[in-house]
Amino acid sequence: MFAGGAAGTAARLGVEQFAPAEPGQWPLTTLLVNITGALVLAALLEYLASSRVDAELGRGIRLFGGTGICGGFTTYSTFADEQVMLIRDGHLLLALAYGGATLVVGALGTVAGLVLGARIARLGPDPVRSVEPDLVDPDVPR
Numbered sequence: 767m768f769a770g771g772a773a774g775t776a777a778r779l780g781v782e783q784f785a786p787a788e789p790g791q792w793p794l795t796t797l798l799v800n801i802t803g804a805l806v807l808a809a810l811l812e813y814l815a816s817s818r819v820d821a822e823l824g825r826g827i828r829l830f831g832g833t834g835i836c837g838g839f840t841t842y843s844t845f846a847d848e849q850v851m852l853i854r855d856g857h858l859l860l861a862l863a864y865g866g867a868t869l870v871v872g873a874l875g876t877v878a879g880l881v882l883g884a885r886i887a888r889l890g891p892d893p894v895r896s897v898e899p900d901l902v903d904p905d906v907p908r
Contacts, residue, residue, distance in 0.1 A: 767829045767830060767833055767834045768834070769830070769834065770829070770830040770831060770833070770834015770835040770837075770838065771833075771834045771835070771837060771838035772834075772838065773834070773835055773838065774834060774835040774836060774837060774838025774839035774840075775838035775839070776838075777835075777838075777839050778799055778838065778839045778840075778841060781795060781798075781799055782795055782796075782799075782844075787848060789851065789855065790852070790855055790857055790860075792860065792864060793844075793845075793848040793852075793864060796841060796844050796845055796848060797864070797867065797868055797871070799839060799840060799841060800840050800841065800842075800845060800868060800872060801868075801871050801872050801875040802839075802875070803836045803839045803840030804840070804872045804873075804875040804876045804879065805875040805876065805878055805879040805882070806836055806839075806879065807832055807836040807840075807876075807879065808875070808876045808877075808878075808879025808880045808882075808883060809879035809880070809882040809883035809886070810827070810828070810831050810832055810836070810879075810883065811828065811832060811883065812879065812880045812882075812883025812884050812887070813883035813884075813886050813887045814827060814828055814883075815883075816883065816884050816887035816888070817887040817890055845868060848864070849861050849864065849865060852864065
C-alpha cells in the first residue's frame with residue numbers, strides 16, 4: 767500500500783507541476799486529477815467485484831491500486847485549500863461552481879468507472895467454462 771501511495775502521490779505531483787493552478791482561476795488540474803481518480807478507482811473496484819479474481823489477490827490489488835495509487839493520486843486537501851483561497855480572494859461564485867462541478871462530475875466519473883470496470887470484467891475469460899461452446903457435444907450431459 768505504501769508503494770502504491772508513493773506512486774500515486776508522485777504522479778499527482780507531476781501533473782500539478784506540468785499544469786499548476788493559477789490564483790483566482792478555475793483549478794482545472796485538481797478537478798481532472800480527482801475525477802480521473804474517481805473513475806479509475808470505481809473501474810478497479812467494479813472489475814474486482816465482477817470478475818473471478820482470487821479473493822486474496824483481489825485484496826492485494828485493491829489495497830495497492832485503490833487505497834495506494836488512487837488514494838495517493840487524488841487530493842481532497844488540495845481541493846479544500848483551493849476552495850479557501852478562492853473564497854478568501856473574493857471569488858465566491860467560482861469557488862461554489864468549482865465545488866459543485868467536483869461533486870457532480872466526480873459522481874459521473876464514478877458511474878463511468880463502474881460501467882468500464884464491468885465491461886472489462888466481461889471481456890475476460892470465464893473460468894467456469896473451460897470448453898469452447900462449439901466444441902461441446904450437445905448429447906453429453908454437463
